[in-house]
Amino acid sequence: MSTKRIPHWADVTLVPLLSVFLAFVISAVLIWAIGESPWEAVKLMVDGAFGSSYGWGYTLYYATNFMFTGLAVAVAFQARLFNIGGEGQAALGGLGVALVCLYIPWPHWTLALLGASLGAAAFGALWAFIPGYLQAKRGSHIVITTIMFNFIAASFLNYMLVSFLRPQGSQDPSSPRFPDATTLPKLHEILGLFGIPFSKVPPVNISLLIATALCFAVWWMLWRTRLGYQIRAFGESEPAAKYAGISPARITIIVMLISGGLAGLMALNNVMGEQERLVLNAVEGAGFIGIAVALMGRNHPFGVFLAAILFGFLYQGGAELALWTGIPRELIVVIQALVILFTGALDNMVRIPIAKLFAIRRTG
Amino acid sequence: MDMATFAQVLDSTLRLATPLLFACLAGLISERAGIFDIGLEGKMLAAAFLAAAIAFVSGNVWLGVLAGIAVSVCMSLIHGVASITFRGNQLISGVAINFLAAGITVVIAQRWFQQGGRTPSLTGDARMAPLELPFAEALADVPVLGPVYGIFSGHALLVYVAFLCVPATWFLLFRTRFGLRLRAVGENPAAVDTAGISVIGMRYGAVAICGVLCGLAGAYLSTGLSAGFVKDMSAGRGYIALAAMIFAKWRPWHAMGAVLLFGLLEAVANRFQSIEIMGLALPIQVMQALPYILTVVILAGFVGRAIPPRAGGSPYVKEH
Numbered sequence: 001m002s003t004k005r006i007p008h009w010a011d012v013t014l015v016p017l018l019s020v021f022l023a024f025v026i027s028a029v030l031i032w033a034i035g036e037s038p039w040e041a042v043k044l045m046v047d048g049a050f051g052s053s054y055g056w057g058y059t060l061y062y063a064t065n066f067m068f069t070g071l072a073v074a075v076a077f078q079a080r081l082f083n084i085g086g087e088g089q090a091a092l093g094g095l096g097v098a099l100v101c102l103y104i105p106w107p108h109w110t111l112a113l114l115g116a117s118l119g120a121a122a123f124g125a126l127w128a129f130i131p132g133y134l135q136a137k138r139g140s141h142i143v144i145t146t147i148m149f150n151f152i153a154a155s156f157l158n159y160m161l162v163s164f165l166r167p168q169g170s171q172d173p174s175s176p177r178f179p180d181a182t183t184l185p186k187l188h189e190i191l192g193l194f195g196i197p198f199s200k201v202p203p204v205n206i207s208l209l210i211a212t213a214l215c216f217a218v219w220w221m222l223w224r225t226r227l228g229y230q231i232r233a234f235g236e237s238e239p240a241a242k243y244a245g246i247s248p249a250r251i252t253i254i255v256m257l258i259s260g261g262l263a264g265l266m267a268l269n270n271v272m273g274e275q276e277r278l279v280l281n282a283v284e285g286a287g288f289i290g291i292a293v294a295l296m297g298r299n300h301p302f303g304v305f306l307a308a309i310l311f312g313f314l315y316q317g318g319a320e321l322a323l324w325t326g327i328p329r330e331l332i333v334v335i336q337a338l339v340i341l342f343t344g345a346l347d348n349m350v351r352i353p354i355a356k357l358f359a360i361r362r363t364g
Numbered sequence: 365m366d367m368a369t370f371a372q373v374l375d376s377t378l379r380l381a382t383p384l385l386f387a388c389l390a391g392l393i394s395e396r397a398g399i400f401d402i403g404l405e406g407k408m409l410a411a412a413f414l415a416a417a418i419a420f421v422s423g424n425v426w427l428g429v430l431a432g433i434a435v436s437v438c439m440s441l442i443h444g445v446a447s448i449t450f451r452g453n454q455l456i457s458g459v460a461i462n463f464l465a466a467g468i469t470v471v472i473a474q475r476w477f478q479q480g481g482r483t484p485s486l487t488g489d490a491r492m493a494p495l496e497l498p499f500a501e502a503l504a505d506v507p508v509l510g511p512v513y514g515i516f517s518g519h520a521l522l523v524y525v526a527f528l529c530v531p532a533t534w535f536l537l538f539r540t541r542f543g544l545r546l547r548a549v550g551e552n553p554a555a556v557d558t559a560g561i562s563v564i565g566m567r568y569g570a571v572a573i574c575g576v577l578c579g580l581a582g583a584y585l586s587t588g589l590s591a592g593f594v595k596d597m598s599a600g601r602g603y604i605a606l607a608a609m610i611f612a613k614w615r616p617w618h619a620m621g622a623v624l625l626f627g628l629l630e631a632v633a634n635r636f637q638s639i640e641i642m643g644l645a646l647p648i649q650v651m652q653a654l655p656y657i658l659t660v661v662i663l664a665g666f667v668g669r670a671i672p673p674r675a676g677g678s679p680y681v682k683e684h
Contacts, residue, residue, distance in 0.1 A: 030468070034475040082455055130660075140663035141672070143455050144610065147402070147603055148656040148663075155653035163647065291459060328474045328481060330595075333467030337460045345446040345457035 006355050012303070016296050016343055018350050020310075023338035030334060036327055048320025049313040057187060057202025058319070061274070062286075063312030064204065067211035068266035069290025070297060070304040071218050076259040077299040078222060079251060080235040085131060085146030086263040087287030088153030089124040093264025094271040095160060096123030098278035101178040102165070112182040113206070116272050117265060124264015125257045127153060132256025136249035142256075150287070161280060175278040184273045207269035212305065214262065219301040221258075231255055263287060285333075292336045295344040311336070371511045373631045378515065378523060379589055380634075381627030383408065383581040385526045387605035388612070388619045389533050390577035396537060396614060397570030398550035398675040400454040403443055403461030404578055405602025411436040411582025413469040416483040416593035417476060419490040425587050428490070429522075432586075433579030439465065440575030441568075448567050451679030462602070470595050481595040483586075492520035492588040520588040522580060527620070529577070534616040546570055550673035553680040563680045581605075607659035610670050626655045 006015070028038035049059045069086045076083035083089075096119035106112035131145035158173065165175035184205045188198040222228035234241040234251045242248060270282055293311055297303025318332035342350065387404045394401040411432035419428025439461050446457040470481035477483055500517035504510045537543040548556045549566040557563050585601070586593045604626055611625075612618035632639060633651035640646070662670050 030471065034471060082453075084455075084459065134660070134664045138664045140660070140665070143402070144606070145660055145663055148607065148660050151600060151603065151656045152653045152660075155649040159647055159649040162649075288459075288463070291456075295456070326474065328470055330467040330470035330474075330481065333463050334471060335467075337463030337467055340456060340463065341442075341446065341460035345452035345454075345460055346450055347452055348450040349452075 006351065006358055010354060010358065012298055012300070014354055015347070015350055016298060016303075018354070019342035019347070020296060020339060022342050022350070023335055026338055027331065027335045031327060031331070034327070036325055041321055041325065041327060044321055044324055045313070045317025049316040052199065053197070054199040054201055055316060055320075057199050057204045058316040059309070059312040060187070060208055061202055061204040061269070061312070062315040063308045064208045064211045064269045065266050065286040066289050066293045066308035066311045067215060067305060068269065069263050069287050070293030070308050071211075071214060071290075071301060072259045072261075072263035073290040073294035074297060074299040074301065074304050075218060075222070075231075075262065076255055077294055078235050079231045079255040080238075081132075081135070081252065081255060081259075082143050083128065083131075083146055083256065083259050083263075084143055084291065085128060085149050085260070085287070086290045087283050087285070088146070088150035089127045089260040089263035090266040090283045090287045091153045091157050091281075092127040093120035093124040093267035094278050094282050095157060096120045096264060097267040097271045098165065098175050098178075101182040101272060102175060106179070106181045109182060109184060113184060113268070113272075116182070116268060117210075120264045120267040121261035122264070124267075125261040128256040128260020128263070129253065132253045132260075135256075136252040142252075154281075158280060161278065165278060173280050177277045178272070182272065183276065184268070203274035205269065205273035207273050210265070210268060211308075214265070215301040215305045218262070222301070227254070263290070289336060291344075292339045296339055367511060369635070371515055373628070373635055374515045375518075376631040376634065377624060377627045378519060379627075380630045381623045382519075382523045382526045383585045383589065383601055384605045384608060384623040384626060385620060386522075386529065386577045386581035386584065387602055388608045388623050389529055389616065390574040390581065391606055391609045392612075392614055392616065392619055393533065393537070393546070393570050393577070394574040395609065395676055396550045396673055397546045397567050398553060398673055398678070398680070399443070399447055399567055399571055399574075400458065400677045401443065401571075401574060402455060402458035402606060403439065403602075404574075404581075404605050405598050405600065406458075406462035406465035407436040407439045407575060407578035408582040408585065408602050409462075409469055409596070409598040410439055410465040411579040412586035412597055413465075413473060413483070413582075413593045415579075415583035416486060416586035417473070419486055419587050420483050420592070423488070423490050425486075425490055425492050428587055429580070429583040432583035433576050436579030436582060437572055437575035440571045440578070444568050444571040447679065448564055448571070451681065454677055454679075466596060469593070473593065473595075483593040486587060486591045490587070491591050492522060492584070494518045495521050495524070520584065522584040522588055525580070526584070530616050530620045537616065542569075547673070550675055553675050554683075557680070557682065563682075567680070578602075604655050607655050610659055610672075611655075611662050613670050614673065629654050 031038045031041050049055045069090060072086050073083055097116045100115045100119035104115060127149060131142050131149055134140040134145055135142040161173040166173055167176045187204040188200045191198045230246045230251055234246055238248055271278055289311055293304055293307040297307040314332050314335055318329050321327045322329040387408055391401050391404050414435045415428040415432030418431035419425045443457050443461055446452040447454040473481045473483060497517035500513060503513050545556060545561055545566055549563055553563045585597060608619060608622035608626055611622040629651050633648050
């Protein structure tokens with residue numbers, strides 16, 4: 001690595017912003033190359049995502065998903081573990097939510113939310129536990145095992161839906177609708193209590209508040225508790241952590257449990273909050289977007305919060321774009337890829353010139 | 365299961381194993397040189413798209429194949445720049461390449477063909493023609509020998525190329541000076557550097573070969589196995605190839621065994637809804653998940669131990 005020092009503020013703001021800027025520039029070139037106007041596209045996206053409370057509602061709904069999965073990836077990254085399994089863990093979280101909502105007669109949504117949270121977190125954590133355990137005890141590469149577990153999760157979920165959860169006579173591989181008592185309050189209902197009008201259409205719900213609270217909780221855990229210190233120490237240097245009496249196996253497993261639990265909790269938003277039943281491929285790639293969100297947010301919970309909103313904007317704006325122009329939704333996947341590439345892999349390409357600039361300023 | 369069904373399943377096993385084999389050998393060569401590559405999937409997908417697109421426009425499948433190889437090598441070079449030159453995280457770079465391909469193929473396909481992110485169906489010379497082996501016709505009626513020979517005959521040229529790549533890869537890695545250096549770069553780059561050989565050069569070479577092979581995998585997928593490109597058509601094959609590579613413990617001949625096994629699983633899952641083994645009905649989803657489960661078991665070291673090349677995944681930093 002280049003050892004030239006960059007001031008901390010530049011490291012956490014300048015480097016990610018410049019990376020995202022590069023990703024946007026290349027995306028703009030792509031839009032231009034397929035014969036559309038980048039400027040019009042940006043206007044449409046901003047208007048579609050932030051121009052109305054309807055747009056805001058969808059932006060925040062998507063952002064909620066990405067906060068959960070982004071936090072999941074970020075926590076693992078803090079211990080220098082790359083959890084690509086958010087997709088599978090979130091899918092399993094959905095199964096947890098479905099089982100809790102379908103088979104327990106909840107009297108009120110508050111209790112159902114509590115139960116579903118436990119179910120979602122437990123199933124997600126369990127799905128991350130196995131790769132975590134195998135990494136800790138058997139040295140199996142966590143990246144490969146979590147990728148494999150995404151596929152195993154997809155098959156397992158397919159099997160559960162087709163063979164058990166699907167109502168008799170239904171062709172559709174999905175569970176029955178959850179009972180009404182498990183319906184989560186939507187954001188417009190919550191804002192309505194304060195007399196603030198908000199569109200009733202978007203699925204954004206109380207999970208947004210939970211995700212936001214979790215951003216804070218994860219920050220607290222990482223920087224204000226002993227466990228968080230151990231996680232970060234382990235991430236900085238495994239030999240040093242070992243020397244300080246921190247057990248690598250223990251930290252690896254705990255971090256993966258937390259990470260999987262966070263990814264699993266995403267099901268509160270999409271399965272319980274939006275679909276109100278379990279469908280095939282409910283996660284729709286949100287687990288992978290968590291990687292981009294975590295990288296862009298520099299693995300810091302507040303960074304994740306902001307990056308999640310940016311990706312929520314991209315998602316909602318991208319949907320509008322697909323509706324009104326010839327640009328398909330997959331453009332967002334390209335942007336996501338470029339963000340991952342520039343913030344995660346080509347980090348040094350951005351960092352080295354910035355470091356040089358600071359070096360010149362210091363000496364000059 | 366009657367003989368004809370059995371022959372059909374084996375026949376499609378060979379076809380389904382072909383893209384896996386190309387991609388698996390691609391990953392094997394890259395990782396032997398110390399560059400992890402989880403971007404096999406993306407390179408395959410990009411190649412599948414461009415091969416189908418160019419084959420459709422030009423009406424010549426081989427121009428398509430060349431285009432597929434070209435785009436795949438370009439993506440390999442992105443991976444090379446990120447992981448070799450800028451010493452970035454190889455795993456993250458691979459993930460980025462997978463998404464880049466997943467997104468950009470649909471965006472461009474929509475722009476070029478307006479068919480919802482697919483290419484038009486390929487016909488005639490735009491598709492790979494089956495290659496009848498000599499005497500296949502004459503032997504068809506001979507019992508046992510006829511059907512068995514029939515399984516091997518009548519595939520696209522790239523199927524045979526893929527299986528020939530196995531001894532070629534073995535020879536390249538274990539019987540040439542280039543191969544020795546390539547493996548050394550993956551095990552102990554500092555030693556190679558001391559010997560005056562460019563680590564960077566070797567690694568770029570390996571990454572480029574990986575790109576060519578992924579290009580062939582993708583081109584076969586869209587012009588041989590299917591007749592045209594559809595969105596996300598690689599459908600996890602790049603990851604299965606990765607699984608096969610680990611399963612084979614980074615050895616070419618074993619890689620062929622692994623992809624044949626995974627190809628067979630896919631062929632059986634395509635042919636039957638569920639399968640009964642010793643009175644136990646195995647649901648189709650188990651068949652689909654089996655390659656991944658087997659890989660995890662191998663990785664966990666319960667059945668043998670899969671040890672990757674020692675310097676895999678870490679960028680090489682020259683000492684000053």
